Amino acid sequence: MKNKTIAYAPASIGNVSLGFDVLGAALEPVDGTALGDVVEVQQADAFALHVAGPFAHKLPADENTNIVTHCYEHFIEACVKYGHATHPLAMTLHKNLPIGSGLGSSASSIVAAFHALNAHFDSPFKQDELLHMMGELEGQISGSIHYDNVAPCYLGGMTLMTGQSSPVTVALPLMENWYWAICYSGISVSTSAARDILPKTVDLPDALTFGRQLGVFVHALYANNEQLAASVMQDVIAEPYRKSLLPGFDEARAYSMEHGALAFGISGSGPTVFAVCRDQAQAQHIAAWLDNNYKQNEDGFSHVCRIPQAGVQQQQG
Numbered sequence: 491m492k493n494k495t496i497a498y499a500p501a502s503i504g505n506v507s508l509g510f511d512v513l514g515a516a517l518e519p520v521d522g523t524a525l526g527d528v529v530e531v532q533q534a535d536a537f538a539l540h541v542a543g544p545f546a547h548k549l550p551a552d553e554n555t556n557i558v559t560h561c562y563e564h565f566i567e568a569c570v571k572y573g574h575a576t577h578p579l580a581m582t583l584h585k586n587l588p589i590g591s592g593l594g595s596s597a598s599s600i601v602a603a604f605h606a607l608n609a610h611f612d613s614p615f616k617q618d619e620l621l622h623m624m625g626e627l628e629g630q631i632s633g634s635i636h637y638d639n640v641a642p643c644y645l646g647g648m649t650l651m652t653g654q655s656s657p658v659t660v661a662l663p664l665m666e667n668w669y670w671a672i673c674y675s676g677i678s679v680s681t682s683a684a685r686d687i688l689p690k691t692v693d694l695p696d697a698l699t700f701g702r703q704l705g706v707f708v709h710a711l712y713a714n715n716e717q718l719a720a721s722v723m724q725d726v727i728a729e730p731y732r733k734s735l736l737p738g739f740d741e742a743r744a745y746s747m748e749h750g751a752l753a754f755g756i757s758g759s760g761p762t763v764f765a766v767c768r769d770q771a772q773a774q775h776i777a778a779w780l781d782n783n784y785k786q787n788e789d790g791f792s793h794v795c796r797i798p799q800a801g802v803q804q805q806q807g
């Protein structure tokens with residue numbers, strides 16, 4: 491067993507507009523910013539969680555309500571159930587992602603925690619077993635299990651959920667030249683509240699559009715047809731209801747599309763938005779405009795991102 495294990499888990503875009511709860515992508519800023527949470531685990535006499543990092547002060551003060559504590563308890567229970575030896579651990583969460591941002595903040599903590607725990611105990615659980623645990627913990631926070639943040643955060647790339655217990659998710663091809671301008675406005679939107687405002691049923695025309703868009707998108711990625719892929723990146727499920735929670739959303743979309751973006755949408759439940767761009771210069775221009783115009787306060791930020799092939803990464807202790 492290792493003395494100290496450290497895991498970094500990247501931010502992610504849930505839904506990617508056209509795939510509510512079933513499509514997600516990991517994010518990596520091109521300037522090298524580490525946009526993701528880090529979890530360290532180390533053998534100790536008793537469990538303890540220490541929280542650090544730029545957004546630590548926005549988390550509940552009681553460590554027992556931190557999702558990382560719940561991950562630890564869940565993981566140890568699973569080890570006991572399946573006869574894997576354990577010992578108590580001290581954990582540190584570096585909370586680098588803002589909470590309620592639409593960047594898969596809770597997923598990042600969950601994935602980093604489970605990966606560090608599993609690696610520390612010499613990998614008793616396989617990929618899909620861990621994904622099930624991650625999905626369950628994500629469901630405790632948002633009100634229902636969805637894998638569109640935890641899966642790309644864990645595995646990297648753009649991933650499509652299968653609805654099967656194994657494989658939970660499959661990787662999709664990426665458009666080589668796409669750059670993603672993202673902007674977090676600085677306000678907080680609760681994922682659970684943003685799910686509660688959605689209608690419980692979807693009208694037949696919207697269901698047909700959803701299915702057509704998702705099918706065409708997957709085809710277009712495999713055919714490397716960027717125009718066709720971008721043409722179906724529209725959200726008929728959540729955006730019509732959620733955009734009222736996002737000040738400046740319509741203006742941000744209008745500017746981005748007028749300045750050449752291939753598509754524009756809400757990242758997860760927002761308030762982060764993303765613009766899909768043909769090249770890095772266009773993405774830099776749109777990210778700078780969003781930074782000056784969509785951001786609401788000094789907590790906000792923007793980045794030009796790529797979708798990394800790698801998800802969670804183990805770091806040197």
Ligand SMILES: Nc1ncnc2c1ncn2[C@@H]1O[C@H](COP(=O)(O)OP(=O)(O)O)[C@@H](O)[C@H]1O
Pocket residue numbers: 548549550555556557558583588589590591592593594595596597599631632679680681682758
């Ligand atoms: N480690 C953690 N990271 C993020 N949120 C956490 C964590 N631990 C507990 N929480 C709580 O979970 C909720 C996460 O809110 P949510 O809107 O789902 O955020 P996000 O969409 O950014 O994941 C908040 O109430 C937050 O206080």
Ligand SMILES: N[C@@H](CCOP(=O)(O)O)C(=O)O
Pocket residue numbers: 504505510511512591592593594595596636638639681684685728757758759760
């Ligand atoms: N599919 C989920 C994604 C939520 O992402 P988050 O980053 O806002 O937690 C949803 O749209 O509810």
